[in-house]
Amino acid sequence: MREKIEIGIREAIPTDAKALLNCLEKTALQTGFMTMGEEGSGLTVEEESRYIAKLYDSPNNCLIVALLDDKIIGMASIHASDKPKINHIGELGIVVDKEYWGFKIGTELLEEVLRWAEDSETINRIELxxxxxxxxxxxxxxxxxxxxxxxxxxxxxxxxxxxxxxxxSKLI
Ligand SMILES: CC(C)(COP(=O)(O)OP(=O)(O)OC[C@H]1O[C@@H](n2cnc3c(N)ncnc32)[C@H](O)[C@@H]1OP(=O)(O)O)[C@@H](O)C(=O)NCCC(=O)NCCS
Structure with a gap:
């Protein structure tokens, strides 16, 4: 295990849009493990900002970021549909900037989104x-x-x- 670093974890807010897109586009090129590649997200900062605001207000969606000082170095999300028949199913996504792998940041992000899901009144299945x-x-x-x-x-x-x-999958 690497030495410990102190990070902060909080819900993403619309003003994170630019930094979030930068982090996503950087991490997408670090490994072949993400679905996104060189084509990028295709979203403008304004579109990302509106998207984050929508997630922030949603009871069954969550997007959290890991911060080292003020820099976003990872994120985790649970996305669910608003269709009543499937709004209990959250799809999990998680990524950490490769420079910071092995510091337990992935673990901290996962624990935090699982806590959020357990507290949510809608989500009772997480899949990935x-x-x-x-x-x-x-x-x-x-x-x-x-x-x-x-x-x-x-x-x-x-x-x-x-x-x-x-x-x-994991049932909550
Ligand atoms: C998966 C990811 C989020 C993990 O982040 P991280 O901050 O490095 O994770 P942590 O340091 O919290 O934990 C890593 C764990 O993997 C273990 N590990 C490391 N290399 C491993 C390997 N080759 N095989 C199995 N386990 C391994 C570590 O020992 C540690 O487990 P432990 O806590 O039981 O000792 C990160 O590697 C990442 O962003 N990958 C690219 C994006 C991605 O793959 N996302 C998931 C797609 S579904």
Whole structure:
């Protein structure tokens, strides 16, 4: 394990839009593990800002950021539909800037979104997709009780290569 660093975790607010997009676009290029690649998010700062405001006001969506001093170095989200038949299902996403891997920031972000989900009155299933080769992320999810539900063969294509993707879930 690396030495400890003190980070802050809080809910994202609309004025984080630019820094969040920068962090997302940086981390998307650090590994082949994210769905987003060189094409970027395609969102303007204004669009991202409106999106964050919408999430902030939603009872079944959450976006949190990890801050080192004032710099965003990671984020985690749970996104759910507002359709009544499926609004209890939250899709989890999590990413930490590779420069800061191994400081337990992923763990802290995951614990925080799980606490949020447990307190939420709507979410009672969390699901996610993770590449089978992403052992670090799978270790983290299993440690927090996520179970494998299936493997999607050719679930993603990276650098021209088809790769399997695991579907995992945790009931709250
Ligand atoms: C997955 C991710 C969020 C983890 O962040 P992190 O801050 O490095 O995570 P932590 O330091 O809290 O924990 C890492 C854990 O993985 C373990 N680990 C590290 N390398 C590993 C490997 N090759 N295989 C299995 N476990 C591994 C560590 O020992 C630690 O577990 P422990 O706490 O039980 O000792 C980060 O690697 C990341 O952003 N990856 C790219 C984006 C991504 O893959 N997101 C998930 C897509 S679904």
């Amino acid at each position: 997709k993770v590449q089978q080769r992403n052992e670090r992320a799978i270790h983290l999810y299993e440690k927090y009780g996520f179970e494998l539900e299936g493997v999607m063969q050719r679930g993603v294509r990276d650098d021209g290569e088809f790769l399997p993707v695991c579907m995992m």
